[in-house]
Amino acid sequence: MRIVLGVGGGIAAYKVASLLRLFTEAGHHVTVIPTEAATRFVGTATWEALSGNPVSNSVFDDVHQVNHVRLGHEADLVVIAPATADLLAKAATGQAGDLLTNTLLMAHGPVLFAPAMHTEMWQHAATQANVETLRSRGVAVLEPATGRLTGSDSGPGRLPEPEVIFEAAMALVQGQADYQLPLAGRTVTISAGGTREPLDPVRFLGNRSSGKQGVALAVAARNAGATVRLLAAHMEVPAPAGVEVVPVETALQLREAALAAAADSDVVVMSAAVADFRPAEVSDTKIKKRDDSADPVITLVRNPDILHELVELRNSAGHGKGQQLIVGFAAETGDSDGDVLAYAEAKLERKGCDLLVVNHVGADKVFGQDTNSVVILSRSGAEPQEAAGTKTEVSAAIISRIGFELNHVSPRA
Structure with a gap:
C-alpha cells in the first residue's frame, strides 16, 4: 500500500518516527512529507533513512514528476501526524x-489526521x-490523547501513541470509517444549565448550575461524530459551535422541548x-415590599418528572421501541437517612433510565x-464506573460509556 505520511511542525514529530517504522515494517511504501516547521524538530535525513525514500516539502523539487499532483x-492513504492547529486550518x-497541502487537495483515498497541540x-x-468541517467532508480526525503536554500542564492535546494511529489507519483503509467516531450517525439530545421558575417579572426560583458540564458533554458528543441538539436553560458559558441550540427557561419549557426532541x-x-x-401562581407585576403588608407566602407545586416521562415515551410503541438510550443526572447530597450513592441507586430504579451519572453537590x-x-x-x-478530572475529561468518559452501551449492549426490551 502506498502511504503519504505528512508530518506537522510540533514537538510530537519525534513520535512519528515510530509510526513510520510501523508502516514500513508492515510492508507499506511510505513517502514522508514534512512541513518546513517539522524539519526544525526532526530532520529530513531521519525520514529518508527510515522510509528508504527521498524526502521533500517543496513543490519545486523533481518538477518533472509533478509531485504536487502525483x-x-x-x-x-494519507496520514497527518502530528496534525497541528495550523495544518488543520x-x-x-x-x-x-x-x-503537503497540495497533496491533501489531490488525495483520492482516505485521509487521517492525528491532532497534537496545547489544550x-x-x-x-x-x-x-475546522475539525467539524473536515469531518463533514468524510475526513477522519482522531481525538487527541489526554495527558502531560510539553510544559508542566496536562489535558487533551497529546498525540495518540503511534500504535493507536497505526491501528486507526489500517481500520480506515479497511472501510471502518467510523471506528474513531463511536456516535457517528447518531442524534444526541443533551439538556444543560439550570431552569428558572418565575415568581414575578423580576424574580425567579433558580439553582447554581452553570451549564459547564452540559456544554462539555455537547462538545464530546459532537467530537464523537454525533448530531447534537442542546436544550439550553440558563448557562454561564456559551453554547459550542456545531450543535443545534434550543433555548428554554422553565421546567415546563424544557419538558416540551425534550419530549419533542426525543422523537428522533x-x-x-x-x-x-x-x-x-x-410557584403555583406567577404575579404579572413585581411583588412589592410594603411596611403595612404581611410577608408573602409562596405556594409551590411539583414540576413534571421529565426523565421518567422520557423513559415511558421511549418504552411505548412507536417511540424507539426500547432502542433509545436515556441518561439521567443525579445531583445528590447525603443525610442521616443515607449516603449519596444510596439515594442515587434508588433514583435509578425509580426513574428507569439506562445510565445515571451521580455527583455529590454542595455550595462549593x-x-x-x-x-x-x-x-x-x-x-x-x-x-459502577468512576470518572474524575476536568468537566471536559469527565464528559469524554461519559460519552465513551454511552458509545459502548450503544455498540455493545443488546437492545432494550
Whole structure:
C-alpha cells in the first residue's frame, strides 16, 4: 500500500518516527512529507533513512514528476501526524502553500489526521470548527490523547501513541470509517444549565448550575461524530459551535422541548439542573415590599418528572421501541437517612433510565466549577464506573460509556 505520511511542525514529530517504522515494517511504501516547521524538530535525513525514500516539502523539487499532483493521486492513504492547529486550518480552508497541502487537495483515498497541540488550542472554537468541517467532508480526525503536554500542564492535546494511529489507519483503509467516531450517525439530545421558575417579572426560583458540564458533554458528543441538539436553560458559558441550540427557561419549557426532541434522538442526556418545584401562581407585576403588608407566602407545586416521562415515551410503541438510550443526572447530597450513592441507586430504579451519572453537590462542589467527580450507574447491573478530572475529561468518559452501551449492549426490551 502506498502511504503519504505528512508530518506537522510540533514537538510530537519525534513520535512519528515510530509510526513510520510501523508502516514500513508492515510492508507499506511510505513517502514522508514534512512541513518546513517539522524539519526544525526532526530532520529530513531521519525520514529518508527510515522510509528508504527521498524526502521533500517543496513543490519545486523533481518538477518533472509533478509531485504536487502525483503523490496525492497515487496514495492509498494519507496520514497527518502530528496534525497541528495550523495544518488543520489550512486543510479545512483548502490552502495549498507547500507540497503537503497540495497533496491533501489531490488525495483520492482516505485521509487521517492525528491532532497534537496545547489544550487551549485544541479546544478553541476555530480549531473545533475546522475539525467539524473536515469531518463533514468524510475526513477522519482522531481525538487527541489526554495527558502531560510539553510544559508542566496536562489535558487533551497529546498525540495518540503511534500504535493507536497505526491501528486507526489500517481500520480506515479497511472501510471502518467510523471506528474513531463511536456516535457517528447518531442524534444526541443533551439538556444543560439550570431552569428558572418565575415568581414575578423580576424574580425567579433558580439553582447554581452553570451549564459547564452540559456544554462539555455537547462538545464530546459532537467530537464523537454525533448530531447534537442542546436544550439550553440558563448557562454561564456559551453554547459550542456545531450543535443545534434550543433555548428554554422553565421546567415546563424544557419538558416540551425534550419530549419533542426525543422523537428522533438515539440518545437523550438530561444533565440540566431542573427545578423540582415552581410557584403555583406567577404575579404579572413585581411583588412589592410594603411596611403595612404581611410577608408573602409562596405556594409551590411539583414540576413534571421529565426523565421518567422520557423513559415511558421511549418504552411505548412507536417511540424507539426500547432502542433509545436515556441518561439521567443525579445531583445528590447525603443525610442521616443515607449516603449519596444510596439515594442515587434508588433514583435509578425509580426513574428507569439506562445510565445515571451521580455527583455529590454542595455550595462549593460541582456547580460553577471546572472539575467534577462522578459515578456512572447502570440499570443493567454493571459495576459502577468512576470518572474524575476536568468537566471536559469527565464528559469524554461519559460519552465513551454511552458509545459502548450503544455498540455493545443488546437492545432494550
